[in-house]
Amino acid sequence: MSVLQELAAALGYAFVRQALLAAVVVGTVCAVMGSFLLVRRWALLGDAISHAVLPGVAIAFLLGWPYVVGALVTGLLTALGIGAVERHTRLKQDAAMGLLFITAFALGLAIISRIRSPVDLFHVLFGNVLAVSRGDLVLTAVSGAVVVGTIALLYKELLLWAFDPVMAESVGLPVRRLHYLMLLLTSLTIVAALQAVGIVLVVAMLIAPPATAAMFSDRLHRLILGAVLVGVLTAVTGFWLAYVFDIASGATMVLVGAGFFALAALFAPRRGVVVRALRRRQAAAQARLDDYLKALFAEEAEAPTPVAALAARVHDAPAAATAVVRQLARLGLVTETPHGVQLTATGRRAAAQRVRTHRLWERFLVDRAGMPWDQVHQAADRLEHVAPRRLTEELARTVGPQATDPHGAPIPTAEGEVARPAEEHLLSELQPEQEGTVTRVEDEDPDVLRLLEATGLVPGRRVRLVRPEPDGVRVAVGDGEIAIPRRVARSVYVMPGR
Amino acid sequence: MTPAGAATPAPAATPAVEVTNLSVTYDSHPVLLGVSVQVGPGEVVGVVGPNGAGKSTLFRALVGLVPLTTGTVRLLGGPVERGRRWVAYLPQREALDWDFPVVVWDAVLMGRFPHLPWGRRPGAADRAVAARALEALGIADLRDRHIGELSGGQQQRVLLARALAQEARVLLLDEPFIGVDAATEATILALLPRLRAEGRTVLVVDHDLVRVRETYDRVLLLNQRLVAAGPPAAVLTEELLRATYAGRLAPLEAMVGAEGTEGGP
Numbered sequence: 001m002s003v004l005q006e007l008a009a010a011l012g013y014a015f016v017r018q019a020l021l022a023a024v025v026v027g028t029v030c031a032v033m034g035s036f037l038l039v040r041r042w043a044l045l046g047d048a049i050s051h052a053v054l055p056g057v058a059i060a061f062l063l064g065w066p067y068v069v070g071a072l073v074t075g076l077l078t079a080l081g082i083g084a085v086e087r088h089t090r091l092k093q094d095a096a097m098g099l100l101f102i103t104a105f106a107l108g109l110a111i112i113s114r115i116r117s118p119v120d121l122f123h124v125l126f127g128n129v130l131a132v133s134r135g136d137l138v139l140t141a142v143s144g145a146v147v148v149g150t151i152a153l154l155y156k157e158l159l160l161w162a163f164d165p166v167m168a169e170s171v172g173l174p175v176r177r178l179h180y181l182m183l184l185l186t187s188l189t190i191v192a193a194l195q196a197v198g199i200v201l202v203v204a205m206l207i208a209p210p211a212t213a214a215m216f217s218d219r220l221h222r223l224i225l226g227a228v229l230v231g232v233l234t235a236v237t238g239f240w241l242a243y244v245f246d247i248a249s250g251a252t253m254v255l256v257g258a259g260f261f262a263l264a265a266l267f268a269p270r271r272g273v274v275v276r277a278l279r280r281r282q283a284a285a286q287a288r289l290d291d292y293l294k295a296l297f298a299e300e301a302e303a304p305t306p307v308a309a310l311a312a313r314v315h316d317a318p319a320a321a322t323a324v325v326r327q328l329a330r331l332g333l334v335t336e337t338p339h340g341v342q343l344t345a346t347g348r349r350a351a352a353q354r355v356r357t358h359r360l361w362e363r364f365l366v367d368r369a370g371m372p373w374d375q376v377h378q379a380a381d382r383l384e385h386v387a388p389r390r391l392t393e394e395l396a397r398t399v400g401p402q403a404t405d406p407h408g409a410p411i412p413t414a415e416g417e418v419a420r421p422a423e424e425h426l427l428s429e430l431q432p433e434q435e436g437t438v439t440r441v442e443d444e445d446p447d448v449l450r451l452l453e454a455t456g457l458v459p460g461r462r463v464r465l466v467r468p469e470p471d472g473v474r475v476a477v478g479d480g481e482i483a484i485p486r487r488v489a490r491s492v493y494v495m496p497g498r
Numbered sequence: 499m500t501p502a503g504a505a506t507p508a509p510a511a512t513p514a515v516e517v518t519n520l521s522v523t524y525d526s527h528p529v530l531l532g533v534s535v536q537v538g539p540g541e542v543v544g545v546v547g548p549n550g551a552g553k554s555t556l557f558r559a560l561v562g563l564v565p566l567t568t569g570t571v572r573l574l575g576g577p578v579e580r581g582r583r584w585v586a587y588l589p590q591r592e593a594l595d596w597d598f599p600v601v602v603w604d605a606v607l608m609g610r611f612p613h614l615p616w617g618r619r620p621g622a623a624d625r626a627v628a629a630r631a632l633e634a635l636g637i638a639d640l641r642d643r644h645i646g647e648l649s650g651g652q653q654q655r656v657l658l659a660r661a662l663a664q665e666a667r668v669l670l671l672d673e674p675f676i677g678v679d680a681a682t683e684a685t686i687l688a689l690l691p692r693l694r695a696e697g698r699t700v701l702v703v704d705h706d707l708v709r710v711r712e713t714y715d716r717v718l719l720l721n722q723r724l725v726a727a728g729p730p731a732a733v734l735t736e737e738l739l740r741a742t743y744a745g746r747l748a749p750l751e752a753m754v755g756a757e758g759t760e761g762g763p
Contacts, residue, residue, distance in 0.1 A: 039595075039598055039599060041595075153617050154616070154617065155619075156611055156614065156617070156618070156619060156620075157611070157616060159600075159604075159608070160608055160611050162598070163594075163595070163598050163600055163605070163608070164594060164608070166563065166587070166589055166593060167587070167608070169561075169562075169563055170561035170562065170563055170582060170585065170587045171561075171582055171583045171585075171611070171612035171664075172562075172579060172582045172583055172612070214599065217599055218599055218600075218601050218644040219599055219600060219601055219604055220598075220599045220600060220604075222599075223599045
C-alpha cells in the first residue's frame with residue numbers, strides 16, 4: 001500500500017479526522033497569537049506561561065475541575081506574577097520570567113508525580129494529537145475561536161498597541177488592560193494547543209510559523225495570514241508524520257515548523273541568508289570589475305596594458321587579475337593580446353561611466369558635504385559601488401557644471417567623452433626654471449594630499465621648478481620656495497607654460 | 499522663516515496647553531519642579547535646556563504618560579483624558595521598533611485610530627486624510643515601503659505625517675532635527691508656519707540655538723524649573739542661557755561664541 005493510499009484509508013477513522021481537524025485549528029490559533037508575540041518580542045513570555053500551565057492542570061485534577069480552568073488560572077497568575085516580580089525586585093524581566101516559570105513547572109511535576117494521576121504526564125508535556133477526544137476538540141475550537149475572534153475584532157487597537165505603545169497610551173488607549181488581555185489570550189491559546197503539541201513544545205508552534213512568515217512580509221496582516229498558512233501546513237504535515245511513523249505528534253510538528261523556518265531563513269527572496277550572500281558576492285564581483293575598468297581607463301594607453309601592471313594598479317594578485325580580465329573579455333569590455341589588455345569601445349564607455357560616477361562623488365563630497373579632499377577618494381570608492389547607478393546623473397545636477405574632480409582630473413561626460421589636457425608633465429620632470437600650472441594630482445594617498453594642500457600645490461596654482469635636489473625637487477609656489485620629496489613630486493601633473 | 503521679532507500671539511482665551519505648578523519625580527529624584535506655562539493655539543514654541551532638564555518628561559506629562567507629583571495639566575481647555583487624542587507626541591525616533599512589519603502607509607494611517615471607535619476600521623475619509631498627510635510631507639512615493647528601509651529623515655517625516663493624519667491640534671516634537679538630512683529639516687521648518695496658520699500648537703525640543711532664534715515664536719528655557727519663557731530675542735541672552743545650562747557651560751560657550759549673542763558681555 002502506498003503512503004497516499006494509507007493516508008486515504010486513515011481518513012476513514014473518526015479519530016483520525018478529529019485529530020486532523022484539531023491540528024488545523026491549533027496551527028491557525030497558534031499562528032495568529034504567535035504573530036503578536038513575535039512582533040511584540042514576547043516569545044519568552046509565551047514560553048513562561050506555557051510551562052506555568054502544568055501546576056494548573058495538576059491542581060485542577062486534584063480538585064476535580066476541568067483542566068482548562070486550572071490551566072487558565074495558573075497561566076494568568078504567572079503573567080501577573082512576572083509583572084509583580086519585575087516591579088518589586090531588581091531582577092531583569094528575563095531573569096524574573098525564567099525563575100518563575102521553572103518554579104511553577106517544578107511544582108506541577110511534583111504534584112503530578114505524587115498523585116499518580118490518570119493525567120498522562122507525557123501527553124500534557126509533549127502532546128498527542130491522535131488522542132484528542134471529541135470534548136478536547138470542542139474545547140480547542142472554542143478557545144481558538146475566542147482568541148482569533150478577539151484579535152480580529154480589536155485588530156486596529158492591537159496593531160497600535162504592538163507597534164507604538166507610547167502613542168497608544170498617549171492618545172488614551174487602555175494599554176494596561178490590552179496588555180493583560182493579550183496575556184489572557186496567550187494562556188487560552190496554550191490551552192487550545194495543549195492536547196496537540198503539549199506545553200513544553202507549544203512555544204515552537206507559537207513562534208516558528210510567524211517567524212517563517214516574517215521572512216516574507218512587510219505588513220502585520222500579511223504576516224498573520226502567512227503564519228496561518230505555514231502553521232496549518234506545519235500542523236497537518238506534523239500530524240501525518242506522527243501517524244505514519246508512529247512518533248509523538250508534538251515533536252513532529254515542532255520539527256516540521258523548524259524545518260519551514262530554516263528553509264525560509266535560507267531562501268526567502270529578500271531576507272534569506274542565501275540570497276543576501278549571493279547579492280553581496282555579486283556586488284563585490286561587480287565592484288572588482290569596475291575597479292579594473294577604471295584602472296585601464298586611467299592608463300590612458302594606446303598600447304595594451306600588461307596584466308601584471310594592471311594587477312599592481314588594483315592591488316590584486318596577478319593570477320586573480322588574469323581571471324578578472326578573462327571575465328571582462330567575455331563581457332566584450334576588453335580585448336586580450338599577447339602584450340596585455342586593452343579596452344574595447346564598449347569597455348571604454350563603461351569605464352568612463354564608472355570614472356564619471358567616482359569623480360562626481362568626490363566633487364559632491366568636497367563641495368557639498370565639506371569633506372577634506374584627502375579623504376574623498378576612499379569614500380567615493382565605497383559610495384560609487386553601493387549607490388544606485390541612476391544617482392550619477394542626479395549627482396551631476398547637484399554639483400553643477402564641473403570640468404574636473406577636486407584633484408583636477410577631468411570628469412567624463414555622460415556620453416563617455418573625456419577631455420585630455422594638451423600637454424602634461426610630472427612636476428618631478430620639469431626643467432630648472434620651467435614654469436607651469438598644476439593640472440591635477442594623484443588622489444589615492446591621503447598623506448601626500450595633505451602635504452600638497454599644506455604647500456599650496458593644488459590644481460590651478462602656478463608653480464616653478466627652482467632646482468632638482470638629491471631626494472626631490474625645490475619648487476616656488478606663491479611667494480615661497482619649498483623642497484618636495486620625489487614621491488610627492490611624482491604625484492603632481494603640471495602643464496608647462498607662462 | 500518667521501522674523502524673530504514678529505508679534506507673538508498672546509495666549510488666547512483658552513490656551514491649548516495649560517500647565518500649572520507641575521512637578522514630576524522619578525524614584526524620588528525631582529525631574530520637573532513647579533513648572534507653569536501656557537501655550538496658545540497657533541503658537542510655535544521651542545523648548546531649550548541641557549540633557550536631563552526634563553524636556554521629554556514635560557512632553558510625557560502633557561499626554562499623561564507620567565504621574566504628576568504636583569500640579570495640573572489641561573489640554574484644549576479640558577482635562578488630559580478629554581484632549582489627549584488631539585495631541586501628537588513624537589518621541590525621539592529610536593523609541594520605535596523600526597523592524598515592526600508595517601509599511602509607511604500603515605504607520606501614517608494609525609494617526610486616524612484615536613478618532614475611531616473600538617473595532618472600527620479606517621474608512622475612505624480616513625484614508626483621504628492620511629493620503630493628504632503623506633503628500634504634505636513629500637513621502638507619497640514611499641507609501642508601500644517598509645519603515646525599516648527608510649533613512650532617518652524619511653522616518654521622521656513618517657512620524658510627522660502620522661501626526662498630521664491625526665489632525666493633531668497640539669504637536670509635541672522631541673528633537674525632530676536629530677539625525678535627519680537637510681531636505682527633511684527644510685520640510686519640517688516649512689511645515690511649522692503652515693501649522694501656525696492653521697491654529698495648531700507646536701512645541702519643539704531643539705538644541706540648535708541659531709535655529710531656535712530664527713524659528714520659534716516663543717522659547718521656553720527649561721532646567722527642572724522654567725528658567726524663562728518669551729520671544730527668542732528676549733530669552734536667548736547669555737545671562738539666561740548661563741542660568742539654564744548652569745554647571746554645563748563648556749558646550750554652551752562654544753555655541754554662544756560661535757553665533758555672537760546679543761546682550762553678550
